[in-house]
Amino acid sequence: MHNAQRTLISGLEARARDIRIHVVRMAAAASCHAGGALSMADVIAALYFHVLRVDPNNPDWDERDYFILSKGHTVPALAAALAMRGFFPEELLAQHQELDSIISGHACTTTPGVDVSTGALGHGLPVGVGIALGIKADKATNRVFVVVGDGELQEGSNWEAAMAAAHHKLDNLTAIVDRNWYQTGLTEEMLALEPLADKWQSFGWSARVIDGNDMGEVLGALETVPHDPGRPTAIVAHTVKGKGVSRLETGHQHMSGFTPEERDAALRELGVAVGEGHDA
Numbered sequence: 024m025h026n027a028q029r030t031l032i033s034g035l036e037a038r039a040r041d042i043r044i045h046v047v048r049m050a051a052a053a054s055c056h057a058g059g060a061l062s063m064a065d066v067i068a069a070l071y072f073h074v075l076r077v078d079p080n081n082p083d084w085d086e087r088d089y090f091i092l093s094k095g096h097t098v099p100a101l102a103a104a105l106a107m108r109g110f111f112p113e114e115l116l117a118q119h120q121e122l123d124s125i126i127s128g129h130a131c132t133t134t135p136g137v138d139v140s141t142g143a144l145g146h147g148l149p150v151g152v153g154i155a156l157g158i159k160a161d162k163a164t165n166r167v168f169v170v171v172g173d174g175e176l177q178e179g180s181n182w183e184a185a186m187a188a189a190h191h192k193l194d195n196l197t198a199i200v201d202r203n204w205y206q207t208g209l210t211e212e213m214l215a216l217e218p219l220a221d222k223w224q225s226f227g228w229s230a231r232v233i234d235g236n237d238m239g240e241v242l243g244a245l246e247t248v249p250h251d252p253g254r255p256t257a258i259v260a261h262t263v264k265g266k267g268v269s270r271l272e273t274g275h276q277h278m279s280g281f282t283p284e285e286r287d288a289a290l291r292e293l294g295v296a297v298g299e300g301h302d303a
Contacts (some may be wrong), residue, residue, distance in 0.1 A: 024239075031073065032238045038107065039068035039238070040293055043267045045103035045116055047281060047289045053120040054280030055128065058271045060100035062203040062235070062262040063170060069241045070168060071104040079109035082136050088165055089154050091139045093147020094172035094201065095130035102126045102134060110136035145178025147171060148198055152184045155196040155255075166248070167196045174206030177214045182226065185255075189227025194249035197256040198228075201235065203264040223257035235260025267293055 042064040050057040070090060071077070078084040092101050099119065106113040111125065111134070118124040125133050129142030141147050151169040158165045171181065188196055202219065210216055223230040229251035233240040241260065248256045265271025268289045271279060281289060287297045 032242065035068050035072055035242070036065075036238050038072045038104075039064045040267070041107060042068055042100055042103045044290065044293050044295055045106070045113075046099045047268065047286060047293065049099045049103070049116055049119045050279055051281040051283070051286035052117060055099055055119070056096040057099065057268070057279040057281075058205070058265040059094060059097040059172065059201065059203065061266045061268060061271065062264050063094075063097065063201045063260075064100050064266065065236050065238055065241050065262075066170065066199055066201070066245075066260055067100050067104045069238065069245055071108050073242070074245045075168065076166075077108070077136070079105075079136070082110060086163075086165060089138050089151070089167045091141065091147045091151050091154075091167070091169045092130045092137075093141055093151075093169055094144070094175060095141030095147070096128070097172075097201075098126065098128070098130045098134075101130060101137070105134065105136040108136070110134075144172065144175035145180040148181050149184040151196060151198070152188045152191075152193065155188070155193040156191055158195055159191070159193065165195065168199065169197070170199045170201055172206070173200055173202045173204065173210050173216055173219070174213070176200065176216055176219070177210075185223065185226040185228060185257075188255040192253045193255045194251070194253055197245075197248045197258065198223075199235075199245075199258045199260055201262055202259050203262045205264045220257070220259050223259070227254060228257045229254045230257040230259065232259045232261065235262040236266050 046060045075088045077087050119126045120128050131140045139150050148169050151167045155167040220230040220232050233244050244258045250256045
């Protein structure tokens with residue numbers, strides 16, 4: 024690995040850590056889906072600080088790449104990345120879920136930089152297919168990235184969308200599955216998804232399985248899309264629910280808040296000296 028690549032990976036890992044710190048602070052202020060937000064922090068960091076073509080000063084820039092968080096309940100990670108990227112002041116993250124806040128409990132277009140309001144599971148990928156199809160019709164070069172939860176793939180609308188994307192050869196569309204193996208219970212006990220990559224391939228997509236908490240693997244997958252010209256790309260990113268916070272990694276809570284003591288313990292795990300900044 025070249026020094027430049029090591030520097031890039033190290034920098035993005037630091038961004039992912041900062042996203043996780045923001046998620047913990049937001050969960051301490053208002054209970055949220057922290058586990059699923061923490062699991063995808065590496066993917067979000069790679070997208071917003073290296074891969075996506077976006078302009079924080081012009082969120083509606085015509086040439087931007089589109090990002091859709093289909094698992095909209097994990098919005099704290101997305102909101103943190105958008106604030107860190109400069110779409111709005113980081114101080115506003117503390118108002119998550121407050122009345123009249125620009126950051127609600129699900130991804131919403133009231134947040135600068137959010138293109139699609141989501142939260143009803145199974146809708147993000149179909150919308151992404153529509154956007155990608157429109158881009159193709161306009162002969163434009165924008166790309167569409169959609170993060171979907173593994174549990175929401177039990178919604179049939181996703182597979183209708185997958186079928187349409189392959190039929191229309193939407194190689195400007197990438198679906199990233201946050202494969203943390205947990206919804207309100209273990210996915211394989213509730214409604215088994217495996218062999219998941221094979222399912223995407225059988226629907227005509229190019230599919231790759233990666234470690235979604237390994238920044239090198241995340242970059243290797245995202246930097247090379249489309250993996251097969253003429254076909255949409257599916258990246259099955261194996262992640263750990265609650266990554267970075269041991270209480271959540273082992274507990275698999277559906278939603279989580281943090282007492283002050285739990286918050287401080289989580290921040291210490293993430294390398295924060297408690298007593299600094301917001302934690303004073």
